[in-house]
Every structure is written in C-alpha cells, then in structure tokens.
Amino acid sequence: MVPSPDWFIGVNSINLCNAHNKWEERKQLKLTLMDAGSDSGFTFTSPNWESDPPAPISIITSKYPDHPASSFFYPELDHLPAIATLQFIKIKEYNLKEQFSFNFASVVDRQEDVISNKVSDQLPPLVLSSGINAQHVLSIGSDGPISVTHTGRRRISRNQLRALRMRKLKNRRKSKQRKLAEICTLSEWSNWSPCNATCGTGSSVRRRSVVNKGRTCVGPLEESSWCSGYSDCAEKYFKW
Known part of the structure; x- marks a missing residue:
C-alpha cells in the first residue's frame, strides 16, 4: 500500500467448499493490514529503511506496533476497521458430461423446410429421447418425411414435427422465465x-x-x- 514501503493486504489458501463438500454460495473476507517486515518505520511516509535482519510478517492492529507514532495506534479501539473487503460469489455451476448429447430437435428445425408435403398422419407415435446415440443416421427423402435409421427405419409425420417444435418453444419460454426469476x-x-x-x-x-x-x-x-x-x-x- 503506497506510499508505505512494505505494508500490504491479501489472503492465502482460502477454502471455498462448505461442510457438505459443496461450493460456497458466498464468502466474504474482511482484510486487515499486514507488515512484510522488510522495512522499518511506523507511518505511511517513513523512509525506506531496510530491516536487517527482516522481521517476520505481522498483522498491524490498534495496539501493535505499540508506539504513539504508529499510523494505526489507537489503543482505545478493540480492533481496526477493515482496510478492504474481498468477496467470492458463486454465479453458476457447470457439470462436465462424458456422454455425447445429440440434440435431435435442432436438426429437425433446420431440415423441416425441405420435407415433402406428402406425409402420412396414420403412422404410430414415435417417442424421441433428448440424447440420441451419435451413430443414428438422419436421412431425408425427396418425396417423404424424415427417416431415422438405426437397426430399422421409422418415419416422422409433419404433425409429430410440429409437436416437437411447439415443445421446444415452450421449453424456451420456461427457460426465459427462469432466467428472469434469477435476476x-x-x-x-x-x-x-x-x-x-x-x-x-x-x-x-x-x-x-x-x-x-x-x-x-x-x-x-x-x-x-x-x-x-x-x-x-x-x-x-x-x-x-
């Protein structure tokens, strides 16, 4: 802290986990003044007198150094006000997924415009999972609906595609509402x-x-x- 030659503030080795091995939501630290011990003097404007040998690092308090000339010598106080406040705030957590996630709905949106109008509404319902194996093959016929091939072939009607798109829009609205609630x-x-x-x-x-x-x-x-x-x-x- 200028103009002092060796006063500083800082922290070291902060544990950001709570007792349940979870990240702390918020951690606040009140920082006090430290003396590095490399120079002598009691005030901010003391000359740069080198300490030989250097003194151990110490905390400057209202009663230490015990000298009236000290800039922070106020023996009537129990403790000095904090010089600064350091805060750690958890904004968001991210989890790393090992399994490859394939967003089939986004592919459907991009390809819907090239699907032929000749589709069948009599097909049995098809349940799509949010994570389709990457080995699935997506194919589009010139006069038929989208087909997903794995060990066999299944077809998706335009009504099913429309339902997928409506579901995606609904999820987007919910996501937007959640984000607004977080503000x-x-x-x-x-x-x-x-x-x-x-x-x-x-x-x-x-x-x-x-x-x-x-x-x-x-x-x-x-x-x-x-x-x-x-x-x-x-x-x-x-x-x-």
Missing part, C-alpha cells in the same frame, strides 16, 4: 452514516437493499469506510 435488482446506495468516533479513528457505513430478490445477488449490501472525529478529544490527545 437480482439492488437499490441505490444510501448516504454515508455519521462517523462513529468522536475522538480518533472510526468507521462510517452505507447500505442498500434488495429490490427484486433473484437467485444470486452480486455485490455487498453494506460497505464501510474509514473516518475520523476529534470533537470530543482532550487537549492532551494532540500532544505526543
């Missing part, structure tokens, strides 16, 4: 609250709410920021 709308941020400190460093917060609750709401509902107040400070507070 999350958040309100605008409120104004920052007054600083909670009247002598020293404190924090100010602002909030927003969920207007339309979707499956996944991306973004925090509350943010905090550093602030300072000195209206109730005794005169000795300013004398070091």
Whole structure:
C-alpha cells in the first residue's frame, strides 16, 4: 500500500467448499493490514529503511506496533476497521458430461423446410429421447418425411414435427422465465452514516437493499469506510 514501503493486504489458501463438500454460495473476507517486515518505520511516509535482519510478517492492529507514532495506534479501539473487503460469489455451476448429447430437435428445425408435403398422419407415435446415440443416421427423402435409421427405419409425420417444435418453444419460454426469476435488482446506495468516533479513528457505513430478490445477488449490501472525529478529544490527545 503506497506510499508505505512494505505494508500490504491479501489472503492465502482460502477454502471455498462448505461442510457438505459443496461450493460456497458466498464468502466474504474482511482484510486487515499486514507488515512484510522488510522495512522499518511506523507511518505511511517513513523512509525506506531496510530491516536487517527482516522481521517476520505481522498483522498491524490498534495496539501493535505499540508506539504513539504508529499510523494505526489507537489503543482505545478493540480492533481496526477493515482496510478492504474481498468477496467470492458463486454465479453458476457447470457439470462436465462424458456422454455425447445429440440434440435431435435442432436438426429437425433446420431440415423441416425441405420435407415433402406428402406425409402420412396414420403412422404410430414415435417417442424421441433428448440424447440420441451419435451413430443414428438422419436421412431425408425427396418425396417423404424424415427417416431415422438405426437397426430399422421409422418415419416422422409433419404433425409429430410440429409437436416437437411447439415443445421446444415452450421449453424456451420456461427457460426465459427462469432466467428472469434469477435476476437480482439492488437499490441505490444510501448516504454515508455519521462517523462513529468522536475522538480518533472510526468507521462510517452505507447500505442498500434488495429490490427484486433473484437467485444470486452480486455485490455487498453494506460497505464501510474509514473516518475520523476529534470533537470530543482532550487537549492532551494532540500532544505526543
């Protein structure tokens, strides 16, 4: 964190799985200030004095380093406000399928225009699965309906094709409705609250709410920021 020579924030080795071995829906971490130990000094503007030997990496707190000159020395506070917030939000999960999936309905849509009008409506019903083996052969006759050949030959009438297409349109509408239900709308941020400190460093917060609750709401509902107040400070507070 500039202009300090060796202060930083960060995380390491985060477990994103819950107790049930599932991905966490949301994980939020409050980041605190760290001292790398490579340089000496108590403030942001301390010269780049190299520590020899380097000190261990440590967490800067309201009471450590225990020196009035430290930029974050506020012994009256139990803990310092977070420097930053890190969030991990699961948007979607994808599953890898080993079995090849052949979308027969999409092929039917592309080929329907070339099917002859001479079709038979007296054929027995044919049940199509969503995953047809890739070895099936699709053939179109010049004066007949689509035929699917595997170990024998079956024909599909125009009525059956129309039913397939209507089913596909219905599924698309359902998918669109599901996507709309997943959309999350958040309100605008409120104004920052007054600083909670009247002598020293404190924090100010602002909030927003969920207007339309979707499956996944991306973004925090509350943010905090550093602030300072000195209206109730005794005169000795300013004398070091």
